[in-house]
Amino acid sequence: MTTAMILTVSDTRDLVADKSGQYLASTLEAHGITVSDRQVVIDDIVDIQSQFLQFEQQSPDLIITNGGTGIAQRDVTIPALTPLLPTIVEGFGETFRQLSYDEIGTRALASRALAGFNQRNQLVYCLPGSTNACQTAMEELILPEFEHLVFERHK
Template structure:
């Protein structure tokens, strides 16, 4: 069975009010992916990295984050997590921005969504905090492809 953890990055959300994290959890469960843990942290580089490293200690296959991927000064998820993903999957961010462009137009340019493998060979997706963006990423990219990406990496 595939297992996952979800990390939400937000200055305003809690586990109870985190609609994007709840959606990701539900969508994964519908695909028989067990969610081992969900956390919410503030938009702070040290808090993000600490929580990410804590979650990667779990025996999981997927680690999905949401929030803080824009270009605002408070959006520090990209600089916090990019160094922790030594095997990037550039096509994910490119495809996500293309799909987002079809949905929201040129605002998609501001997204720094990304994917890659961490040092523990866990597949990681770094998504925007918008529930609609998470739906797009999950339904059109992650759910159809995560098994294949894990298979390819584990060859």
């Protein structure tokens, strides 16, 4: 059984108002993936890393973050988590931006979405906070490919 945890990074949302986190959880569960925890933290490097490391210690197969992946000064998810992801899956971010470009045009250039593996070889996805962006990532990239990526990592 595959397990996942969802971390939303936002200065304005809580668990009730977190539509993207709710979407991610319901979509994963609809595909037979158990979501064992879902949390919201503010756009703060220490808060993001702290919750991420708490998730990591619980040994989920997937950790999916949403929010804080843009280029605004408060968008610190990528600088917070990149040091904790020794292996980046470069093709995820590249392909996500291409799909986003097809949907929203040049605004996709501001996305720093990425995927990688942490020290415990758990697959991590860092997605924008937009529910539409999360839907694109889930339907086009994550659900079709995560099992293969995990398989390849554990060879």
